[in-house]
Amino acid sequence: KVDQDRIEIVLKKGKNLLLVKVGNSNANHELAFFEMIKWEWGFYLKLLDENEKPLKNIGVILPEKIEKPEFNIVSTFFFKKSDEGLNQRFDIEITSPSPEALNGEINFTIDQQKYSFKIDSIPFGLSRHQVFIPEINSDKKVKAFLTINNDKLEKDITLYRQKHYQLHMMMLSHMDIGYTHPQPVVKEIHSFTLDEVVEMCNEDPDFKWTIETLWQLEQYEQSRSQKQVQKVIDLIKEGSIAVSPLYSNPFSGWVSEEEMIRSLSKAKEYEEKYDLKYNAAVYNDVPGQAWILPQVLKNAEVNFLAEGLNEFFNNYSLQQNLPKTFIWKGSDGSEVITYLNEAYNEGKSYGLESRGNLAVQQRMWERLNKLKARGYDYELVLLNTAFGDNSIVPKDQYNAMKKWNEEYEYPKFISSNVSIFAEEFSKKYRDSLIVLNGDWTSNWDVYYQGEPDLMKKQRSVQHNLLSAEKLAALTWLIDKNKNPLTDIVDEAYQSLLSFSGHGSGLEYGYGSPADNLITMEYREDYIHNAYLKADEILRRSIYRISKPEESFEGEGIIVFNTLSWNRNVPVEIQFPFETSPRYEIIDL
Template sequence: MATLDPSVQPAITAVDPTVYFKVENGSLLQALDLHLRSPGPTGSLDLLVTAGGTTTEHRLDPVGPGESTHRLYVPDVREPTSLTLRLRGAGRVLHEHMVRWLPQRHWTVYVVQLSHFDPGYTDLPSSVMEEYLHFLDQAVEWCEETETWPEETRFRYVVEQSWIAWHYTQNRPAAAVSRFARACRAGQIEVCALWANMVSDLLGAEEAARLLYPAFELKRRHGIPIRVAQHNDIPGMAWSLATVLADAGVRWLVPGVPDYFSTGYVGAQRADAGGGRSLHRSFDHAVVQPRDCPVAYRWETQDGRDVLVFLHRQGAGGAPDTNLTELPAALARLDTEGYPYDVARYCVMGGRRDNAPPRLAFAETIRAWNQRWAYPHLVMATDSMFCAALEPRLPVTLPVHRGHWPDTDYPVGATSTAEDLGTNRRAKEMLAAGERFAVMASTIGTYPYPEARLGQAYRDVLKFDEHAWGLSTPFGWAEDAHRREKSLYAHHAAASAHDVLVKSANAIADHVALEKEDWHILVFNALGHERTDVVEVPFASPRPAGMPMHLVRPPVGDPRAPYPVCGLAEGRELHNLPAELVDGRLELADASTGEVVAHELCGDPNGWAPTRFPTQRAGFAAHTPEAAWSIRFTARGLPAVGYRSYRVVRRADVPTYGDTLRSEAGTLENEYYRVTVDSRTGIVKSIRDKELGRELVDTQAGFGMGEPFARGVADGGIERARLVVPPTHRRGPVSASLLVRGSLCGSPELLGEIVLHRGVKRIEFHYRLLRDLGQTHAYFVAFPFQVPRPRFSFDTGLNVIRPIADQFPGTTTDYYAQRTWVGVEEGDGAWGVAWSAREAPLVQLGG
């Protein structure tokens, strides 16, 4: 044994506890790291460690000059105590060190392997979904390979969104699906409840409910348990998610909320790298997640129920290191921050990429880890396993938060594909109506209820509203292909919805008894309440997608066999109004009352109208002239989910009706409103509500009512629209309008129309914008209402939200996504204005 030079006096500089525990000779020992400093080399040293009345002796190998660290194991303590360390050498005590010693947690860590699902971003959506087929094939193999391993080390994998699992069951052989379902039932693969990582602000009531349909279809068909939901990579959660999860009995939501705003991500720079700027985070961390520590809370629904939420801090991803090197530091940080539980969730991924593949190596590491360490005890886990372990440890007085969490950026990103976004919103409208009429048509007749087509259309709607909106670089062949695939979801949904709507309405019409053999127009109301509204019937309706076949039987005596022919309705062709009626010599009468109904002919042979498909219709009219025309009238008292029939009678002249509308010299007027327009700019200066006796336009706002403008993305500069030609007035017995043609920065052509209708208290603003993609501008339309002490509310499908009052703590008020309407009422609620945008969801509220 080397002797110690008397001039060498090593000293203990620090003692660090670790999270590691092991069992030795039946005793639980905690690992600590001893730090020494020595001015020169030493021989072997002895260390006496006293804690809680127990002293243990340790032999240290010789140390050289400088700093050194030594791993020791001391008996576990469960109460705070003093730890005394005496360093001995050459028969004497060289240094004594005392520290306050606190019990370390016996951690159980649930290691959850996920992939960060993005149907796009890393490849085209179709290619990503193909890749997931192979991911799940591999995951199933590893589940079976590790079935005989210790329970807590068996391979497990979380399918964050049910789209992945549903796609797998539709595209793999029955034997593969059976193996997959068996792994799910065994708890080795977990399918989460929601369809995808949605831009949930864009969802209506039906779409929010259908987020869970595929998952529960998997449960019904294959016995796959559905216990927990994930919602990843989106800094926002519509309040409707809490409602639909509570309705479905899904107890837990484990969101992965990105926090890139806190790092000031701007362009390619981050604030913590010396660039960019720090922005407001997506919620109030001081209230919800103090010290950024993972937290559990109850998310209360608007009707007082709740779901349990575990909000962790690994964002939307996980650690890719299969050796779990960063885990001890993560646990130590939890301890420092005051995390109150002895169970932790630690997310891992098979690579540093969205749509990361599964890896068996995590399970192999956990098996080796548990053989070495008693604690932290690792469990290769699913989210429901972690939640089941956490829930009994929750306090009775768990924090309760309620409200809508508006998304800070994805709804804005959705407007980059404005036409497709509008198409998807139209698809949702048509699906709601078509589904109702399909139920009626299949009940009263032989129309086959189109369950598969409706289901696919709703899935397409949801695919479009999923958050992956292109690749990481917004240009190039790949980006263009991604956007077109994304666009196709919306257009497929709209085409299918229109097909169901047309065919089911025609099937119902075939059962309507008509007293006379004249042409009739049947007007259906898909809403659950009586309605009076304007109807426009085109002479050439857009055809539905499907052309089903039906059998035609030759007349008696004809030797030909029955043969199939096609038709756009079930069992027949669609009917359009006769082309000769374009001359206007017709009369409409309510078939039930005989009352004559005022109508007008509307034409757009040049394709200038700010509506859907104007140029295509105008081109078709070049050889089918009536295609540019339609009949417009007001249908009064349409019964809830019912119809009225209007008889079309040919007459010798063009009828005239009483004049209740005005459109001249910068003025539009009906029974309810007088609208004054600046003839130089085409901007509304005044709206006088005749019933209320009030001016509705705030003339001090700086913008006119319905004024379009552009704002530069880089500099925030405002550009106003410019008229190309003076406004054009049009007036008929049913409606009066003012048509404007102009231009706007980044938009060489802007078409707008302001419309009033006879007998309907509504002002319509229609716009069509030709966008120059070379310009980086955001486009707005201003609606400055003069409402003293305004109180706002808006519809999100399942909830009516009052800004701030009904919001999750600290969430954005910059803009909101409305589903169907925004309301602003005067402070005492005596009167107000309802505003609705059919295709554009985003609104900014306030002064």
């Protein structure tokens, strides 16, 4: 708030040096979940006496004394449409030494076309003044003249051709199972959001949406009528809605290879059931990725990955060192175009918060120039954006986007989805992308949010479930009349993916202690159910294998090696009796 920071100081006679330190941190000290996030920052300072009146006889000493005005012409990427074509905006930057506002005039010639603009009320210091002229199609060197007061300045300036940026708004609702609400409520939230999406698609043919995970579509299928579900399926086939084929966006650094493969199982099921096709995937709110991902995606015929990184605990090291977009080559040679997004709230970072086009313009200027400085040389830009976690349709962002497009032709916001952007971007730029190999998981993947007990049980399930699945398959190979228990195996893996699909309890005051307690019980139930299912498969399979060898002659022990190679290790067993009976070893 204005004037909330007050500091008592003592000024000595003469020159005083004031140091103002403004702390600007990426730490979430005060998150504004239910209001607009104020991305801008800055300060102003005023000197008051003990009665809070302005001090008298105080002057400012400029670090450098400016004798004459200075100026420059900055080429911008803002374009407006006119009857004759596109008009490009150029900003006249003027530094004036006069404490009084002055009037001036700027003149320059491009290709024999003379331009002259009057500039009123030029203030003291640095100011910027907008002018629009027909778009230049190549860089132009001009001699510019600024007349201000009695000074006439001359300067050789290069005006630069600018890109026609097209900002594809990929709107979605970010799924985080058990983070903002207990899990049953999260299921209903995403289903209600899809209801809203269907309505908006029917009302506005320009509206596009991305279903971030197939978990969201699965909940919709389970909670809505077949008629309502078919509306979503039809919109997917029409292209208004895109669906990412990944089930729950697990942390790929700590799920097993089999879990990662099975995260595409639901996509295969819906491909067969609804004839759905997938060309692109979204992977949000993870700190990095394991090297298996290109292979898994390529096997599902997915060639584009929108990656909404969350490096809050990783000092943003990946985004600082990786290019924004590249071809990621897997260990088996599979390739997928990878596009790094700064999390999943980029619409807000571009100023789409119902604060008007000026706010959008300022944020857009900063963000696109930052991309350019990073080496991003493409006109197509993907904005990965949501209202928040487990949230509604970001209508304010959509309306702000349309309002911007009414005034400016470029940069232009496009209501898009991951499939539309993937197709256009791949077609235009794939051949120009660099190829990178390797794994880029992070410490967050490895340590995971301080849940050691749950993580130990998860590791136990990952270890035992593979062996259990092998044994169950073997019992089927031995006797085709026996079911290989695939339904139980599938349920175990689905529980694992629900556990790893984000959510570690209600945070930042989202719910009451009671809400958080039940949320954690659901979370623990996911991993406990997977644990019990793995144990069930293991015990039933072992019994199936050992049953034919049973006899009434005495007790017996069968040791089965589930690995595909020989090994010699001690086997620890617990006899049912205090004194061990005689036994023999049967080698299967």
